[in-house]
Amino acid sequence: MGVIIMLCGFVLLGLVKPWGKVVPLWMPWIGGVNVYRGFLLFPTLLCSVFLIAHGAAGIITRVLFLAGFIDLKMPTFSDEVDMRIDALWDLFVYQPWFFIMGVLSGLSAAHYAQARDVSLSALKRGTLIFLFLTCLVTAIFAAAIVFDFVDKLSFF
Secondary structure, X not given: OHHHHHHHHHHHHHHHOHHXXXXXXXXXXXXXXXXXXXXXXXXXXXXHHHHHHHHHHHHHHHXXXXXXXXXXXXXXXXXXXXXXXXXXXXXXXXXXXXXXXXHHHHHHHHHHHXXXXXXXXXXXXXXXXXXXXXXXXXHHHHHHHHOOOHHHHOOO
């Protein structure tokens, strides 16, 4: 997730900097060329989907764990760690941070789309696709945590 957050941060800079609209003139061969809006919107929205899904799946599974509905296999460094305290820490600090980052990133993309004159119908259609993908990825992440196949989704 750290790599996705870093990439999202660089792309988000492009949403607010002038080089998000026009490539700087000092760039060889492409200086002064208009930046296609999808070049910044698609990565931002994709990162937003993963950030929101990570936070939402974490919140859902920690609530289920604390309510006693599921058992979590969270990595611990010793046997003395209280899993409930770890779950509370995740629930109130760590997971909301991912969720809020994703929401703000998505809102930044929506603002950029409006500023770059994306039609209202395309913005509505894109929002529905974004919400569908976010729900789908959240369900996959939550299922991976509940049914313990997280290692199958890991890139490393």
